[in-house]
Amino acid sequence: MKQIALYGKGGIGKSTTSANLSAALSDRGLNIMQIGCDPKHDSTRMLMHGKWIPTVLDLVRERGDKAISVDEVVFTGYNGIRCVEAGGPEPGVGCAGRGIIATFQLLERLDALYGDVVLYDVLGDVVCGGFAMPMRESYAREVYLVTSGELMSLYAANNICKAIQRLSRRSRCTCALGGVICNSANISGEKELVGAYARRIGSRLISYIPRDNIVRVAEVNKQTVIEYAPDSPQADVYRHLAEDIFENDTMTIPIPMETDELENLALEY
Amino acid sequence: MKQIALYGKGGIGKSTTSANLSAALSDRGLNIMQIGCDPKHDSTRMLMHGKWIPTVLDLVRERGDKAISVDEVVFTGYNGIRCVEAGGPEPGVGCAGRGIIATFQLLERLDALYGDVVLYDVLGDVVCGGFAMPMRESYAREVYLVTSGELMSLYAANNICKAIQRLSRRSRCTCALGGVICNSANISGEKELVGAYARRIGSRLISYIPRDNIVRVAEVNKQTVIEYAPDSPQADVYRHLAEDIFENDTMTIPIPMETDELENLALEY
């Protein structure tokens, strides 16, 4: 079982990349599970053809976690992909981290955490103990950073590297960095910048995903690009990424940059 | 004592707006304190002429909170403004919320939490119990949302409204929404969009701040716009905002929008 997590700043393109990645992997006949770990709970929407599925946290809040069965939290989407949304704390009162932990423990108790690939789509704006949960308890073994050439998204990616480095010192933690994905924001020189950043932290740029309007058209049709426009160049990009990630066995413990260094690197491009 | 908090998505312009607001208020002879509550701990940098001040969390981690004196955490910047940085959890292991709480409790114990205006600059990407802390224990009584016309920043602002609404049901909570600030991202129609959003949630657009390159030039000179270019139109905008906020006594409990409604509103402009 390959257990991977995509981390990145809010709005950077984690869910779009995750859903297309899952779709491309399922087209190869693999058994895929995707778990959204963002309070926005829209990670699996395009796999579910636009349907908002109930979140684990909402159910646990209403009924406690004793009475919940698998089919109330795990939904089947495109090509048999099993979809789960952890959900988020009620704004202002709960802990997003505890919600993610509750979701994993429930899925384990229900024996639902299985497949050829389990993919976690995690918000990376705040890398506190809560959102680092997927990395901590050996749920995700490979982390992929989703970023663009924008300083704020590189800053968030760098924080995630700090967490991986910090957690790798714990005996039970097996997570490492699989690579960096540049989801373009149409900033000139960003491919070179993100490539340089990936090398500086001891990793590599595993994919450059162009910004393409087909993504928004597929979204309006409530499908992934893989399903909506399988012959498009963008679908090819996602298929290549799926292959690279599935075959990838080069993991590293990143060496994060200092904030001033990162700012200087961004200025060079 | 006026206790205000600026909340918004990472990178939206909270710290730039906070520092210029504090500077403009200090120019009116007021005693100002600014507390950064973002793990990025760069809230007060332009008030400190580029200096990174030590964070409360770093000190507490090293020495425990018993042995810390006021002058180790409170620094005097431009025009006598007292500056504090809460700092953030070590990526991956701590809770940002507990850090913010520890900061406030320390400042209260040291009798350092005073002034005509205390301004909290808070990250609004994740509105968990941790980051809502400034709103909860009656530290901040007036919240100002910093957003642009970009959907992700409105989404974050709407989450903050949910937290204010949820917390207002608690007897000890006195926080309410003072208004919405549109910090322009040069998106066409965003002033009208953010204005419409502010009205829909039962509040108002208190300021539209143009995107102006003078902000970046002042930043390179490690100063606020108020200090670097006091006669610029941008400095005027910040001074008007300072006056509006200082005089503002109209607070509301917001009525947040549903996510689908918000997406539809954004499509209208």
Ligand SMILES: Nc1ncnc2c1ncn2[C@@H]1O[C@H](COP(=O)(O)OP(=O)(O)O)[C@@H](O)[C@H]1O
């Ligand atoms: N490569 C791309 N090309 C065009 N639009 C994209 C691309 N990736 C993401 N988007 C758009 O950006 C928005 C945010 O992406 P999303 O995947 O929801 O981000 P996240 O999950 O990181 O918050 C989506 O509406 C999507 O349409």
Ligand SMILES: Nc1ncnc2c1ncn2[C@@H]1O[C@H](COP(=O)(O)OP(=O)(O)O)[C@@H](O)[C@H]1O
């Ligand atoms: N009105 C503006 N005009 C031009 N640049 C701006 C403006 N407001 C903010 N910026 C720029 O945006 C960047 C992010 O702003 P910052 O205040 O650090 O955001 P936040 O505190 O919300 O993370 C800064 O580098 C700043 O130069």
Ligand code: SF4
């Ligand atoms: S651990 Fe993270 S998500 Fe949980 S309350 Fe603290 S800051 Fe919020």
Ligand SMILES: [Mg+2]
């Ligand atoms: Mg997402």
Ligand SMILES: [Mg+2]
């Ligand atoms: Mg800031």
